[in-house]
Amino acid sequence: xxxxxESGGGVVQPGGSLTLSCAASEFTFSNSWMYWVRQAPGKxxxxxxxxxxxxxxxxxxxxxxxxxxxxxxxxxxxxxxQMKSLRAEDTALYYCTRDGGYRKFDxxxxxxxxxxxx
Amino acid sequence: xxxxxxxxxxxxxSVGDRVTITCRTSQSMSNYLNWYQQRPGQAPKLLIYDVxxxxxxxxxxxxxxxxxxxxxxxxxxxxxEDFATYYCQQSYNIPWTFGQGxxxxxx
Numbered sequence: 195x196x197x198x199x200e201s202g203g204g205v206v207q208p209g210g211s212l213t214l215s216c217a218a219s220e221f222t223f224s225n226s227w228m229y230w231v232r233q234a235p236g237k238x239x240x241x242x243x244x245x246x247x248x249x250x251x252x253x254x255x256x257x258x259x260x261x262x263x264x265x266x267x268x269x270x271x272x273x274x275x276q277m278k279s280l281r282a283e284d285t286a287l288y289y290c291t292r293d294g295g296y297r298k299f300d301x302x303x304x305x306x307x308x309x310x311x312x
Numbered sequence: 313x314x315x316x317x318x319x320x321x322x323x324x325x326s327v328g329d330r331v332t333i334t335c336r337t338s339q340s341m342s343n344y345l346n347w348y349q350q351r352p353g354q355a356p357k358l359l360i361y362d363v364x365x366x367x368x369x370x371x372x373x374x375x376x377x378x379x380x381x382x383x384x385x386x387x388x389x390x391x392x393e394d395f396a397t398y399y400c401q402q403s404y405n406i407p408w409t410f411g412q413g414x415x416x417x418x419x
Contacts, residue, residue: 239348239356239399239410253406289355296362297403298346302355 196221196301198290203306210280214306216273216290224248224268227293230275232286233305242288243275258284280310314338314402318411324419331387333414335400340380344404347376347385350413351396359398360385390416 202214216228230242243254243264252264263276273290287305294300315338325331335345347360358367360376363383373388387394395418400411 238413239350239401241408241410244406255407294358296365297344297408298358298361298367299348299356299401300358300361300367302357304355 196292198292198301198303200288200290200303200306203288203308205309205311206280207312208281208310210310211276211278212280212308213277214275214288214290214308216275216303218271218273218290218292221292223266223271228264228266228273229291229293229299230264230273231289231291231299231302232284233289234283234286237286240286244293245273277308280308282310284308285310313407314341314405314409316400316402316409316411318398318400318414320414321412322415322417324417325390326419327390327392329390329419331390331394331416333385333398333400333416335378335383335385335411337381337383337402341402341404344402345376345378345383346401346403347374348399348401348410349394349396350399351393356399387416 197219199217206212229244245252245264249266261279265274289305290303291299317336343362345363348356350356359370364376375386377384397413397415399413
């Protein structure tokens with residue numbers, strides 16, 4: 195079965211940086227558009243960013259554009275989210291998820307927690 | 313951005329009850345409307361895609377319907393494992409947006 199495992203979360207000070215990773219397995223990673231979705235503590239789901247299957251096309255939510263960069267390494271079956279100039283409002287559980295066709299998120303990782311605090 | 317409004321925000325129901333959750337979008341869209349279930353401490357799980365298509369492995373007591381700007385998720389007979397938060401999500405326009413969630417609690 196499809197497996198997505200996020201890592202790289204932690205506690206960081208405001209203005210700091212962090213890079214998240216998502217290791218994918220049991221599917222052809224290079225064929226799938228990939229996404230990051232986040233969830234602040236006790237809150238709902240928020241779409242953050244997406245990247246095309248070959249990495250040539252990306253989109254970002256307005257709240258992170260210019261600060262976050264999504265990328266992928268298809269040879270390593272890994273998705274990344276580089277986060278800079280972090281703010282308290284970026285505190286959330288960050289999920290990696292894939293578009294399984296028909297524009298739906300059919301598999302999700304368990305998430306990695308990012309806490310921005312001084 | 314397309315706004316997604318779910319109602320109710322929460323509800324209390326008993327095992328065996330029929331439960332209906334609605335999702336209203338700020339603009340009409342094609343069929344790009346999905347529903348997810350999230351149990352406490354777990355990642356979201358896809359239930360319904362393209363308004364009414366049941367994701368593989370999801371029990372048939374879950375059904376989706378609707379068109380235009382009004383969509384519905386129905387659970388025909390609530391089971392203990394269905395107590396969770398449910399989200400609608402549109403994938404018609406970037407940024408793909410979610411509803412605020414509907415928490416289904418035990419009465």
